[in-house]
Amino acid sequence: MNVYAVTNSSEVAAALRECVAASRRVHLFGRGTRNRWQAAPPAAAVTLSLRGLSSILRLEPDDLTCSVEPGVPCQELAMALRQKGLELGCLDADDSGSIGGLYASDPLGAPNPGASSPRSTLLGIEGVLAEGLEFRSGARVVKSVAGFDVHRLFVGSHGLLYAATLLHLKLRPAPRVRAAFTTDTLDVAGAVDKFIEMRRNPTMPRRLVLVREASGCRVAGVFAGRARQVASLLQQHSLREVDKAPQDHLQQPPADRELVVGIVRASKIAALADILPAAAPLLVHGGGQFEAILTPAEVDVLFTALPALEAHAAIAIGAPSRVRRTTPLDQGAARLQRDLRSALDPHSVLA
Secondary structure, three states: OOEEEOOOHHHHHHHHHHHHHOOOOEEEEOOOOOHHHOOOOOOOOEEEEOOOOOOEEEEEOOOOEEEEOOOOEHHHHHHHHHHOOEEOOOOOOOOOOEHHHHHHHOOOOOOOOOOOOHHHHEEEEEEEEOOOOEEEEEOOOHHHOOOOOHHHHOOOOOOOOEEEEEEEEEOEEOOOEEEEEEOOOEOHHHHHHHHHHHHHOOOOOOEEEEEEEOOEEEEEEEEEEOHHHHHHHHHHOOOEEEOOOOOOOOOOOOOOOEEEEEEOOHHHHHHHHHHOOOOOOEEEEOOOEEEEEEOHHHHHHHHHHHHHHOOEEEEEEOOOOOOOOEOOOOHHHHHHHHHHHHHHOOOOOEO
16 A cells, blocks of 8 residues: 655655546545544545644644644643643543644534534635645634634545644633533433533533443543533432543444434433443433444334434444445535535545
């Protein structure tokens, strides 16, 4: 497999132009930690590694902004921000991937209604289109952002629309205290009630998940803020403080199972749980994204039932012939997806 290792935007552009001229398809690659969420690229595709673009070029505590190359490890940026008393709202300090991968995959969206997400924290980007044309969108500081937020439309594109070479990000002051919490084991109805109650609270958790396991359901998450406020919230909701924040994702499924990722309204979670086999692992985030591990036959049953719940899902991990299979897309969303790909990568160079 041919690998292009690049260290700046000009090298990215030159590599893409060379591949276009040779009619070679290109697979963008960072640290590889999120590859399990993507279908494998064609065997003949060239790998363009962005790992060498790994510098924090600007960090402005007064402006609450920074400019970061896509190959910067998430843990490295989290440490640099912590030293300044700052944080990137969508960044998990334990994330072993890169910043570029976080924004390319957008694995969770907003963890709660109105909470920070990759889309909401992206002020601007610099990148290279599949044809090798360098471009910019947005700005490096909040007050300069105006017009269409085209760059935010690109979040979650999985490296299939362009190659990012620089991301301008919006920061915020770090909270004084964080407290991870969980409920005791509950039945589905009790867990859903607690989950919805906490989503409606004026002070929502920074993270909130409902987890159904073989032993039952529980609601877990993280509160952040002033010490007295956090203690009061834990008491108000009858929560138990724990050492670790909840996992963002379910474990890798066994070879005979598939991982389904979707979006569902909080009011429909109980109905979703009823559709799934009782032993099937289920995780739902406060923002509505859910994951479930099922057999292929169970996935087919789920996909048939989801439209009645006004929910959408796709197979994220499974057999190559089934990965990316989805419930029917809204016609507008499907047209937007098709038109973006046609406009930005008309020759389907990126894979």
